[in-house]
Amino acid sequence: MKRTIVVTGGSRGIGRALCKAFAAPGVHIFFNFHSLEQAGKETAEYISAAGAIPGRFRVNVADSEEVADFFKTIIDTTGRIDVLINNAGISRDNLLARMKESDWDDVVAVNLKGAFNCTKAAIRTMMKQKYGRIINITSISGVSGNAGQANYSAAKAGIIGLTKSTARELASRGITANAIAPGFIETDMTAELPKATKDAIMAQIPAGRPGAPEDVAGVAVFLASEAAAYITGQVIHVNGGLYI
């Protein structure tokens, strides 16, 4: 059986590493991007090079109608969804006193409502199959909180609640739902942090190095495997010891 994998925000960073990690001959990998067309094309090339079949779409995960169309296309094409990885995310950091309402709304809409929209669109098919793997990318900030990230931390903490409720509702249907909480991973998202901030984080990482997107992708491959069939509702930390 050829699997169908869906990765949101698959065009760059952790999402691209997820697409590459699942790419194998005959596997369908559908991913979306939001604005950077060229990055999406490059991810599709990696998928094709591994013999997998890419499906690349411009979709705003915060928009439930766009998400519904995206999943309709997937189901019309392959008839199944084996793995959904809710990875798309943005940050708009600022201290609470200076945080604009729009920065709160945008971060919650993409990170949290986006995961809800995609999960809702995928689970009917997974329930019919009596099989599915849902993996939500949360963050260390959603567990420990982080000064300057009230919006992002709240959205990522919300994802953990969404994951646990999804796990409880769907375990009897053969569907698992887990979250991965990355620490400091080198991507475009963290590249924009000031050097002093990066140095301060690095000094607190017992492993002595930043994470790579592949460190996260490997855990997702495990959670989507048969070896992880009895793991659900969990948060797996991938942070080099930054949060223990």
Ligand code: NAP
């Ligand atoms: P990234 O390099 O900035 O990539 C973000 C991805 O999300 C891109 O593919 C982007 O598409 C997509 N995206 C953004 N807004 C979207 C929207 N409205 N609809 C659909 N797709 C959208 O980020 P990353 O570092 O790989 O992060 C991936 C996930 O890991 C995020 O959920 C992030 O919060 C989480 N995370 C990251 C770290 C870290 O240290 N990097 C740590 C903890 C958690 P475009 O390219 O078109 O913009």
